[in-house]
Amino acid sequence: MSMPQPLSQSGADTAQRVAHVRDMARWIRQRALRMAFEAGQGHPGGDLSVTDILATLYFDAMRYDPANPRWAGRDRFILSKGHATGALYSTLAKAGFFPEDELTTYMQPLSRLNGHPNRVKIPGVETNTGPLGHGMPIAVGIAIAGQIDAGQNGRADYRVFVTTGDGELQEGSNWEAAMTAGHRKLSNLTLIVDRNRLQQGAPTEETVTLEPLADKWRAFGWDVEEIDGHDIAALLPLLDGSLARAKPLCIIANTVKGKGVSFMENKAAWHHGIPNAEQFAQAMQELEA
Amino acid sequence: MSAAAPQTGLFDCRDAYVATLEALGAQNSSIVAVVNDSVGSSKLGKFREKFPERLINVGIAEQNMIGVGAGLANGGKVAFVSGASCFLTGRSLEQVKADVAYSQANVKLCGISSGVAYGELGPTHHSIEDVAWLRTMGNIDIIVPADPWETEQAIRHAAATEGPVFIRISRMGVPALERPTDAQFQIGKAEVLHAGDDAAILANGTVVCRALEAAKTLAAEGIQARVVNMSSMSPIDEAAILSAAQTGAIVTAEEHSVRGGLGGAVAEIIAQHTPCRLKILGFAGFQPTGSAEFLMEQAGLTADHIAASVRKLLDR
Numbered sequence: 001m002s003m004p005q006p007l008s009q010s011g012a013d014t015a016q017r018v019a020h021v022r023d024m025a026r027w028i029r030q031r032a033l034r035m036a037f038e039a040g041q042g043h044p045g046g047d048l049s050v051t052d053i054l055a056t057l058y059f060d061a062m063r064y065d066p067a068n069p070r071w072a073g074r075d076r077f078i079l080s081k082g083h084a085t086g087a088l089y090s091t092l093a094k095a096g097f098f099p100e101d102e103l104t105t106y107m108q109p110l111s112r113l114n115g116h117p118n119r120v121k122i123p124g125v126e127t128n129t130g131p132l133g134h135g136m137p138i139a140v141g142i143a144i145a146g147q148i149d150a151g152q153n154g155r156a157d158y159r160v161f162v163t164t165g166d167g168e169l170q171e172g173s174n175w176e177a178a179m180t181a182g183h184r185k186l187s188n189l190t191l192i193v194d195r196n197r198l199q200q201g202a203p204t205e206e207t208v209t210l211e212p213l214a215d216k217w218r219a220f221g222w223d224v225e226e227i228d229g230h231d232i233a234a235l236l237p238l239l240d241g242s243l244a245r246a247k248p249l250c251i252i253a254n255t256v257k258g259k260g261v262s263f264m265e266n267k268a269a270w271h272h273g274i275p276n277a278e279q280f281a282q283a284m285q286e287l288e289a
Numbered sequence: 290m291s292a293a294a295p296q297t298g299l300f301d302c303r304d305a306y307v308a309t310l311e312a313l314g315a316q317n318s319s320i321v322a323v324v325n326d327s328v329g330s331s332k333l334g335k336f337r338e339k340f341p342e343r344l345i346n347v348g349i350a351e352q353n354m355i356g357v358g359a360g361l362a363n364g365g366k367v368a369f370v371s372g373a374s375c376f377l378t379g380r381s382l383e384q385v386k387a388d389v390a391y392s393q394a395n396v397k398l399c400g401i402s403s404g405v406a407y408g409e410l411g412p413t414h415h416s417i418e419d420v421a422w423l424r425t426m427g428n429i430d431i432i433v434p435a436d437p438w439e440t441e442q443a444i445r446h447a448a449a450t451e452g453p454v455f456i457r458i459s460r461m462g463v464p465a466l467e468r469p470t471d472a473q474f475q476i477g478k479a480e481v482l483h484a485g486d487d488a489a490i491l492a493n494g495t496v497v498c499r500a501l502e503a504a505k506t507l508a509a510e511g512i513q514a515r516v517v518n519m520s521s522m523s524p525i526d527e528a529a530i531l532s533a534a535q536t537g538a539i540v541t542a543e544e545h546s547v548r549g550g551l552g553g554a555v556a557e558i559i560a561q562h563t564p565c566r567l568k569i570l571g572f573a574g575f576q577p578t579g580s581a582e583f584l585m586e587q588a589g590l591t592a593d594h595i596a597a598s599v600r601k602l603l604d605r
Contacts, residue, residue, distance in 0.1 A: 120393050128392040137353040176353035266535015
């Protein structure tokens with residue numbers, strides 16, 4: 001089969017790539033917020049903080065084929081913070097894994113688009129997340145499989161991406177997986193930490209201190225890059241595979257929970273708060289910008 | 290450790306497990322083994338020698354081990370994840386639920402030294418809850434093999450079938466059961482090992498050989514007790530259980546808690562369809578220290594006690 005070509009490999013220049021990802025991110029934010037508003041449930045704060053990461057991965061960096069979602073050579077993405085399904089489903093629909101119309105069924109009775117993703121039912125989902133601290137070990141397992149198969153049996157080498165929340169890093173299973181990845185030098189693995197500094201009810205640093213977070217990852221044998229997680233131009237070169245690495249990469253993406261909606265930004269209450277009609281209208285207007 | 294060197298004629302089912310895995314591994318390069326520092330206790334040393342790249346030791350990290358297994362499956366591997374059953378299931382139960390069962394990942398969980406194999410080490414190391422925990426999930430095959438042949442069949446079934454499987458492997462010595470030469474293992478099917486219509490003994494794992502012995506004793510007294518090997522715990526053979534209920538008296542016997550295992554499964558089915566007298570033999574809760582054999586005796590998981598339980602149900 002012909003290999004799907006990500007935008008990053010298409011010869012487009014950086015400005016074009018950034019503009020395209022921004023367009024996609026704008027659409028995802030609005031769509032995700034509409035989903036939460038219409039469902040009366042969801043996690044808008046985390047949807048909005050992770051959107052630029054998802055948009056960069058799916059509309060610039062990753063290689064996949066929505067017509068053949070289990071293609072063995074695909075790049076893999078795991079949303080370990082599985083509650084950000086507004087953003088994830090919008091992204092997968094926009095990428096062509098299922099019809100955009102279906103997003104209106106979000107969390108409706110018997111919809112396959114439940115509050116946390118299900119790989120058995122939804123094309124493009126790699127594993128069923130929801131309970132926190134599950135994505136990293138699975139991503140490590142996929143990366144080991146990729147390492148075993150690299151260049152063998154006609155298989156394309158693939159890359160593995162996983163996004164965790166920051167509060168989620170309080171789960172010990174992440175660090176078990178971090179040790180394994182560091183030990184095995186899984187250079188095909190990239191973790192993006194959605195570092196919005198807020199967990200469900202309070203700042204991470206008031207709950208259980210995560211800092212110095214970059215030092216922790218370095219100590220576990222990872223390369224670390226710290227960036228503004230809404231700066232697409234900064235995300236592109238870290239995610240497009242253009243830099244050869246000898247270790248797994250942790251990108252600490254400093255983000256803003258509720259990004260793009262003035263009254264939601266940096267407010268823990270919007271972790272799973274739902275806007276009323278007036279707030280929704282204002283938010284959609286702000287997200288148009 | 291309770292187990293001395295296996296007595297003559299008794300087999301450690303781990304040997305059948307690893308021999309089968311090595312044979313399958315030679316045929317299928319997708320087969321990998323994942324362990325939690327348990328190469329020795331899972332007897333996977335030879336597998337590692339033969340296929341060094343395909344033995345993945347994640348260290349003492351069971352939650353990670355299950356997730357890594359699910360990830361390897363995502364990458365096209367057939368992942369046999371082996372560890373002491375108490376930790377494999379208990380420590381990482383949520384990973385088993387979300388990453389393996391609910392995600393329908395092609396992961397094969399091999400619970401080693403299950404039941405009270407680690408008798409003297411105490412309840413932290415006993416694994417008498419594992420079947421109950423996993424049985425509630427519904428979409429994971431659960432097999433409790435009774436002897437080396439059935440262990441091999443269970444491993445072959447797991448390798449050949451896409452999806453989650455849990456295989457509960459003991460280290461207690463068991464004899465090779467006598468079977469017709471054309472015997473076949475079939476998931477979801479119970480195996481009648483001894484015919485009889487006066488009562489039925491439903492057993493699995495290390496207790497099947499004891500149930501057969503009990504049936505021989507009873508036969509000499511004129512009681513014909515059917516012995517059914519319930520190695521397939523999920524899916525379970527409801528027809529075989531309902532047929533056993535037609536005898537009017539069932540004794541279940543398992544190296545497991547009396548709550549939620551084989552006895553529980555049988556009770557769920559007969560209570561709704563064909564109520565009959567029922568005695569559930571197994572462990573009533575956390576066990577004291579003692580050898581595996583001592584604990585089995587205490588719990589009544591002996592041929593003599595199984596026979597006595599049948600007599601009691603029949604008022605004889």
